[in-house]
Amino acid sequence: MASSSFKSLAPIALVFFILLGTSSAQLTPNFYSSSCPKLFPTIKSVVQSAISSEKRMGASLLRLFFHDCFVNGCDGSLLLDDTSSFTGEKNANPNKGSVRGFDVIDKIKTAVEQACPGVVSCADILAVTARDSVVLLGGPTWNVKLGRRDSRTASQSGANNNIPPPTSSLSNLISKFSAQGLSAKEMVALVGAHTIGQARCTNFRAHVYNDTDIDATFAKTRQSNCPSTSGSGDNNLAPLDLQTPVAFDNNYFKNLVSKKGLLHSDQQVFSGGSTNSQVSTYSTSPSTWSSDFVAAMIKMGDISPLTGKSGEIRKNCRKTN
Ligand code: HEM
């Protein structure tokens, strides 16, 4: 009886789940396959040349996608410039003096517009660029879901509120990701992106001077290029992964296990709390991390996309049409 009533309900349940997934179901890897068949090689060649001029750029480009997706979804809002009558996200606290790579996105957009004018959104360019950056620095690949459209608005307060600061505790990190529909497990997989790139003294000062969950020798090393008081040293850089900051590998998690996380927030995911065992696993099993990272990137890319007739396809990623 139970089993036969389940069978009769199955098609209804199926329709229900399809409807439930509607917003992200419209994103698909082959969205541009007929409208812009050369999209992938066009993007990849610009990313490749940017990374060969400066390897750090791969990290900067990956970060742009995260900072875009956490503010009203992956809609290209981060890319809009401030004007006298428009406040964008670039001057929000997590972004100001920190996010970089907008000139590379401009180059990609120019190349893509030449190949297929008016077709590809800036939001999708960020998604593909993030994947290509990871691959070019030696990380895993995945099929990027596409079909996002660009916002006509941005939210500076959203950027300030939604993107977690490096002073975050583990529970703050978990709640900021949860607010975006991402689990604690996905948060830990995603923050492994800090296996590449650099951070400024202003963001790791308190951790290397005042925290106790840090290797003493490592703390001293980082103090040497980061004065204890704010001022001229604020922008001095240090690698987020002290071992291989331009290689997308699992050394970030090995660092955490040996108390060599650069940011307070990094070390929080291995400081005796609920995420410790996951960090240990990733530190010894790069393939487990790779597959979790890929799944979490795809899920992050699904956050509230504008699809169908919503939003627009910007001509210039820096301004609305
Ligand atoms: C878990 C919460 C996170 C916090 C608190 C955080 C915080 C930060 C901070 C403070 C910096 C250095 C910025 C600077 O000093 O100018 C940074 C850099 C970076 N972040 Fe995160 N982040 C987080 C998650 C993520 C995620 C999910 C990704 C991507 C999937 C990511 C990718 C990066 C990359 C690649 C860099 C280096 C950028 C560069 O070198 O230009 N971060 N992050």
Ligand SMILES: *[C@@H]1O[C@H](CO)[C@@H](O)[C@H](O)[C@H]1NC(C)=O
């Ligand atoms: C370390 O903590 C002390 C005491 O709270 C504070 O006065 C000092 O500014 C902190 N130093 C840094 C570098 O954060």
